[in-house]
Amino acid sequence: MTTKLLTALLLGTSILGSAGLAHAEDVTLNIESWRGDDLAIWKDKLIPAFEAKNPGIKVVFAPSAPTEYDAALGAKLAAGSAGDLITCRPFDKSLELFKKGNLADLSALPGMENFSPVAKSAWQTDDGKASFCVPMASVIHGFIYNKDAFDKLGIKVPQTRDEFFAALDKIKADGTYIPMAMGTKDLWEAATMGYQNIGPNYWKGEDGRAALIKGDQKLTDKDWVAPYEELAKWKPYLGDGFEAQTYPDSQNLFTLGRAAIYPAGSWEIGLFNTQAQFKMGAFPPPVEKAGDTCYISDHTDIGMGLNAASKHADAAKTFLSWVASPDFATIYANALPGFFSLNSSPVKMEDPLAQEFVSWRGKCKSTIRSTYQILSRGTPNLENETWVESANVINGTDTPEAAAKKLQTGLDSWYHPAK
């Protein structure tokens, strides 16, 4: 195994490293990306739109496979053969590139003022002084529901937690539908669609997240344990054998019309629109009492930065300013429903489900996933542990308090915020 892995690694880097991109004459910008799925959108929509406005600059979108992206990019940057524009993963992976001097400082880039501090937080130094990637898109968490099922059972869209559980009880009593489509086999569903979905309402979004990073709050505090207590209550509403239900299983259960509610991320919209034969709606995570401020996870996911070694830095900056503009946001958000532009100027979207999701930005406060910034740098890794413990809580292996205590102990072992 050791030797197999290593040989594979060596071979991989040598091939990818040598596959550097040839620079053509004048100004051709190459984009490094892991979003191979978006190739058609870039080629047919985004790049022509940019080239029409900026003659003399050619842009080539050159994606690699998601699992290879980070390693391949690292090798190319080291060899000096990486593209001019680099698609940024959120937080530490990109921060590391910036610290190594691979990414240029973009704080002064025209267009950066179009983004809110939360949007920029994924691509900033810890002190927030330097930004190094233009935020492109985020994904929003919430619940997608089967409208036909709700109509048939006479259920109103739940606003509060009590209504939410009353609706689940009603669906369960009726028996036609599985109340909620979620499994714990792949672990991350429980953490991402469960804990990070409903959590912000408890820990008050950015306030709680910032306090956690500062060390003023702990994961064992009431606000951070309460989401686990709610998750533990989900168990009876999940399908038979949810312990071995995988993420694709959950997606299929819902799109086949066998489940009524799906704890979701907005990235599902594209797929669900093509697969589901019924009408769908969405609601944000329910709050405690009607009228409470609601908080949603509006998680920054993709950005774009400038290779510090680029020979065409000026042309690349022109391109990045365009990426920061509302023009880009409109094309991108409509081509990929569910990946929402982070631009402050509202983007007009055609898809009703996507519109519903993005409308929550108006009435709720946005935050990002609590484990992503700074807190997942050490060993044990807080994000991974959150996956495991969230699944444990739903499976009943751990009590909410025990799970929170394990997470906090793990975090305490390496994270010592300066007080």
Add this chain to the structure above:
Amino acid sequence: MAAQTRPKRPFRWHIAVFLAPAVLVYTAIMILPLAGTLQLSLFRNVDQSQVFVGLDNFRTLFGDPNWSVNFWNALRNNVWFFIIHMLVQNPVGVLLAALLSSPKLRFSAFYRTAIFVPTILSFVIVGFAWKLILSPLWGVAPHLLDFVGLKSLFTPWLGKEQYALTALSLVSVWQFIGIPMMLIYAALLSIPDEVIEAAECDGITGLSQFWKIKLPLILPSIGIISILTFVGNFNAFDLIYTAQGALAGPNYSTDILGTFLYRAFFGFQLQVGDPNMGATIATIMFLIILGGVCVYLFLIQTRLRRYQF
């Protein structure tokens, strides 16, 4: 007698020349990476540069509870994985081989092929197929149990902490049972007819013939199979990764050394890979396997009786 000096033989270049291709290839793809791994485990990344730290990484692995708890858990699981293989795969493999070598069995070529086929399947296919078979939603397992009225026995095995590892071990047994079967089958066929006839003349037939004549003759093969199983199991990774993912859920209950190494070396999700700690785990795996093989070679194999015909 006068000391006769033989004319000095010229250096036999052809030996070196003929050995060279194999030595070069083996060195390049096996020895160098192995040495590289051992070297990597002695370094640590401090401020973007590799610094020699001696055995510090090993101290972290065994001394820091954040690492050691996971390591011992992975090792325990790995030992259980191996025990299941030794208790199920090898005895059943011997049994199948004994049945196949029986001259009265019809269609033995068909059975032999059918049982061997899973061995050549890709792990990805095996992992995915079994995930589907055992799926509580669309799997055939619940329905099949329903047919015989045992539906109540069904649980989502792969999702339950107490069953997942055993279930996956059995899947792995299912996949690899062809190998002990084939090796033992070959060993059984190579037993000369004279020996069997002599046994029959002495009145040893049937089961006692198997226990007293055939089994001692195939013991060396069983030893080889055991060591192959040992090496294979402690290097295992693929099946767990395809069926349970890199976090080897639920609650790390299926985490074996291979998956633990993978997470440390390459990282996972937000966890940034740490090649140095990964190499440390790889080194320990190497030592475990080396130790096991040495025990076999020096303590067991030398004591096995061999029969010359």
